[in-house]
Amino acid sequence: MIKVLPRNILRIVVLVFFQVFILNNIQFSGFVNPYFYVLFILLLPFETPGWLLLILGFFLGLIIDLFSNTPGLHASATVFMAFLRPLVLDYFAPRDGYVPGSFPRVYYYGFGWFFQYSAILILAHHFFLFYIEVFRFTDFHLTLYRVILSSIFTLFLVLISQYFIYRK
Amino acid sequence: MRNLIRFILNNHFLILFILLETVALTLVFRNNNYQSAYAFNLTRNISGYVNSKTFSFRQYLDLHETNRALLDENQRLRNSLLSSYKLQIPAAANVEFDEAWEQQYNFIPARVIANSVNKQNNYISLNKGLLHGVKPDMAVISGNGVVGIITGVSENFSTVIPILNSDLRISSKLKNSGYFGSLHWDGTDPAKATLYDIPHHVILNQGDSIVTSGFSAIFPEGIMIGTISNFEIEGGNFYKIEVDLSTDFRKLNYTYVIEDRFRDELLELEEE
Numbered sequence: 246m247i248k249v250l251p252r253n254i255l256r257i258v259v260l261v262f263f264q265v266f267i268l269n270n271i272q273f274s275g276f277v278n279p280y281f282y283v284l285f286i287l288l289l290p291f292e293t294p295g296w297l298l299l300i301l302g303f304f305l306g307l308i309i310d311l312f313s314n315t316p317g318l319h320a321s322a323t324v325f326m327a328f329l330r331p332l333v334l335d336y337f338a339p340r341d342g343y344v345p346g347s348f349p350r351v352y353y354y355g356f357g358w359f360f361q362y363s364a365i366l367i368l369a370h371h372f373f374l375f376y377i378e379v380f381r382f383t384d385f386h387l388t389l390y391r392v393i394l395s396s397i398f399t400l401f402l403v404l405i406s407q408y409f410i411y412r413k
Numbered sequence: 414m415r416n417l418i419r420f421i422l423n424n425h426f427l428i429l430f431i432l433l434e435t436v437a438l439t440l441v442f443r444n445n446n447y448q449s450a451y452a453f454n455l456t457r458n459i460s461g462y463v464n465s466k467t468f469s470f471r472q473y474l475d476l477h478e479t480n481r482a483l484l485d486e487n488q489r490l491r492n493s494l495l496s497s498y499k500l501q502i503p504a505a506a507n508v509e510f511d512e513a514w515e516q517q518y519n520f521i522p523a524r525v526i527a528n529s530v531n532k533q534n535n536y537i538s539l540n541k542g543l544l545h546g547v548k549p550d551m552a553v554i555s556g557n558g559v560v561g562i563i564t565g566v567s568e569n570f571s572t573v574i575p576i577l578n579s580d581l582r583i584s585s586k587l588k589n590s591g592y593f594g595s596l597h598w599d600g601t602d603p604a605k606a607t608l609y610d611i612p613h614h615v616i617l618n619q620g621d622s623i624v625t626s627g628f629s630a631i632f633p634e635g636i637m638i639g640t641i642s643n644f645e646i647e648g649g650n651f652y653k654i655e656v657d658l659s660t661d662f663r664k665l666n667y668t669y670v671i672e673d674r675f676r677d678e679l680l681e682l683e684e685e
Contacts, residue, residue, distance in 0.1 A: 307437075314572060317439070318437075
């Protein structure tokens with residue numbers, strides 16, 4: 246438990262830097278904006294209490310907002326994602342529940358489980374984010390297209406990170 | 414009372430979620446109005462510093478292109494200098510021009526330190542602020558044309574709401590016929606915007622210039638916005654005109670903030 250805190254602080258710093266300095270500066274085609282920082286919420290330990298989850302989501306989003314001039318936008322989307330996380334975890338729980346001392350990663354629960362878990366949460370986050378950003382349904386299909394393309398890209402980065410950085 | 418506390422404790426997850434979501438969404442929609450995008454004034458100095466570091470690195474990649482664009486602009490400006498012209502009517506030589514003119518527009522050069530083109534509501538940050546005379550509602554242009562309007566200012570930095578933000582509408586007109594409409598970005602292509610409200614009897618051609626109308630008391634009249642690339646009649650009476658923007662927002666580096674010295678006088682009059 247003592248090791249969890251510094252590791253997560255380091256992770257939040259690295260992810261925010263990666264998002265702000267690199268991903269926010271890459272303009273793929275006007276449709277693809279990966280928001281890789283959500284990995285932080287995905288990887289929090291199973292035992293994280295709900296209130297902490299929401300507060301962490303809020304402040305993580307707010308930090309990203311500071312650097313992208315979008316007050317509240319990422320904060321609201323990340324809080325929404327943090328709210329869904331316990332529900333998704335319950336839904337995909339193995340028959341015997343989650344093993345104490347394990348983390349939500351490919352290493353512990355396999356590719357299939359992690360893929361479903363992160364895909365649903367990333368899609369929810371991006372869906373919320375892009376629709377709040379436009380705040381109208383006139384260009385519904387255009388926004389949906391952006392949501393799906395960006396989600397695929399974020400998911401791709403998240404899955405890759407599982408094999409290159411978080412192998413254990 | 415005890416029931417209430419138990420209710421809150423039992424549902425604290427949902428209640429906290431609603432609370433935080435309300436705070437976040439309030440932030441979003443209170444700042445949606447482009448007149449008041451400055452809730453983040455306190456933090457702008459920090460994020461401005463960070464952004465200027467990343468952007469100064471990225472600028473190296475565009476250096477060649479930027480130099481060429483500045484050279485082109487210098488050429489245009491030199492060609493319009495009075496000293497590049499030869500007086501053709503000798504009688505007019507005696508007219509003393511200097512005293513009859515008072516400067517209306519003052520240009521403040523500024524560098525772009527943060528920029529995006531891939532969102533629905535993009536923002537640009539500049540490295541000039543209050544200390545350099547930048548104030549909200551000033552116009553921002555590049556060497557090629559209109560960029561946007563200043564919304565928030567801190568001591569050393571300022572944020573711009575560019576054409577590539579679906580909250581902004583710019584009053585613009587056809588350069589050749591003078592008919593005016595409003596220009597709006599639909600959020601898809603960073604090289605194109607749409608001009609509405611031009612009546613259908615006006616004769617249009619591809620390549621016609623669209624310039625600012627000067628009605629908004631923000632932009633001076635006649636600043637280039639773009640050229641017509643396509644048009645169709647929408648809803649019977651008005652054109653929907655697709656405009657190729659003359660400013661390339663993907664390569665924006667240097668801009669000018671325009672201070673209008675007569676703006677306050679005009680606004681005071683209009684308020685009366």
